Amino acid sequence: MSKLNEVPKESHNKSQWFGITTLFLIALIAYLFVTAPPPLPDSTISGTIISVNEMFKILNAENQAVRTKWTKTVSDGKKAGLKFNENWRQEGEDAGPLPALFLRETGNTLVQAPTLLRLFLGSDFPIVAANLLKGAQRKMLDEIRATKKPQFFYDESTKNYIAMFPDYAVSMGCVDCHNKHPNSSKTDWHLNDIMGATTWSFPKEFVSTEDVLKNISYLRSGFTTAYASYLKKVETFKQKPEIGAKWPDAGFFMPNLEVFAETYEKTNSNPSLVELTKLIYSEPTVNKKNDREAASF
Ligand code: HEC
Numbered sequence: 001m002s003k004l005n006e007v008p009k010e011s012h013n014k015s016q017w018f019g020i021t022t023l024f025l026i027a028l029i030a031y032l033f034v035t036a037p038p039p040l041p042d043s044t045i046s047g048t049i050i051s052v053n054e055m056f057k058i059l060n061a062e063n064q065a066v067r068t069k070w071t072k073t074v075s076d077g078k079k080a081g082l083k084f085n086e087n088w089r090q091e092g093e094d095a096g097p098l099p100a101l102f103l104r105e106t107g108n109t110l111v112q113a114p115t116l117l118r119l120f121l122g123s124d125f126p127i128v129a130a131n132l133l134k135g136a137q138r139k140m141l142d143e144i145r146a147t148k149k150p151q152f153f154y155d156e157s158t159k160n161y162i163a164m165f166p167d168y169a170v171s172m173g174c175v176d177c178h179n180k181h182p183n184s185s186k187t188d189w190h191l192n193d194i195m196g197a198t199t200w201s202f203p204k205e206f207v208s209t210e211d212v213l214k215n216i217s218y219l220r221s222g223f224t225t226a227y228a229s230y231l232k233k234v235e236t237f238k239q240k241p242e243i244g245a246k247w248p249d250a251g252f253f254m255p256n257l258e259v260f261a262e263t264y265e266k267t268n269s270n271p272s273l274v275e276l277t278k279l280i281y282s283e284p285t286v287n288k289k290n291d292r293e294a295a296s297f
Contacts, residue, residue: 047209048280053152055212056163056200058275059219060150062268063103063119063198066223068170069264071099075173077248082241088230094237096230098177100131103198105226106219113218116203118160121167123196125186127178137199140164145194160201166194209280216272220264227260 074084074096083095097105100121107119122133124141133141140151141164150165169175169191178195179187189195207215234240234254246253255263 049206049208050212050279052161052202052205052207053163054275054279055202055207055215056152057150058212058272059117059119059200059215060163060165060198061271061275062216062219062264063106064165065267066106066264067099067103067198069267070102071171071173073248073254074099075171077241077254080241080248080252081239082248082252082254088233091236094239096233097226102226102230105229106222109222109225110218113221115215115218117215117218118199118201119219119222120199120201121196122199123167125184126196127181127183127185131196133197133199137162137164137197141194141197144197148194154205155201158201160203161205163200164197165200167196167198169193169195209276212276220261220268223264224257224261228257230254231257 077084084098085095086098086101087093088095088097103121110117110119122131124133124138126132135157136155143151144164144166148166150163152163155162169189172191174195175189175191178184178189241252241254243254243256245259247255
């Protein structure tokens, strides 16, 4: 008797489910084909369109501010008893990344992000062979040294728009370490020399302001990710600095992730917004084309 009762109950449940599913599908089809809003326009065509060179300038200013801050942090940190070197990732090495390696960490996270933006620090006389500038970029470094200006061009071999910004020996720390390094291919660097260039590449000549914002955001998460890997390494140190609100200019301290991120956001956000606002509201888009043509070779 109970068996007989169960069968119709089950099939009743099934048909109820079938009914609900069918109703849901009909509702979904009606929504998609009748009432759904039109798809959003491609992000690449929304907003103001600007030359990729303008995006490079904004991104480089952001990166330069973080590079300067990190260089100071390394120098203050060393005075406070912290170590920074090129083997910082090795086990048992209680150290953090040098400025060039912090930049490389940031660049590596861009490769993982959904963007074709790339960042690289190179030189004609590098410590590490992989940082040797080649081809058009090598030639452009001479131009940067001669003009003391960034260079913008299209690299046919990689089909990328390139921006190269001078990397100055801003302190004796840069000069001394490079001159004394056993693998350095040049040992007579001087203060304020252009030691290399920060190279940016992107495959599009023009970008939307939304693309600029996205790339700023990927770059900033690159800074945060790079710093987070340092903090992770600190956890394994025998003698750990105090992690909190203070920077190493105050002693054996390092900022926590929030303080680190807040600091660069405070430094970078206003100048970037001012630049973007100028680009959107003051210059007509047609002028941007000439900019790129004048800069190309
Ligand atoms: C304590 C040593 C040290 C200090 C200080 C230092 N660097 Fe370096 N730098 C290195 C090392 C080591 C590398 C190679 C890192 C790598 O790619 O593995 C490097 C890489 C570079 C590169 C890429 C080309 C190359 O040589 O491999 C440039 C450009 C550069 N540094 C410029 C600077 C500037 C400018 C400063 C100062 C703001 C500076 N460095 C401070 C050690 C140092």
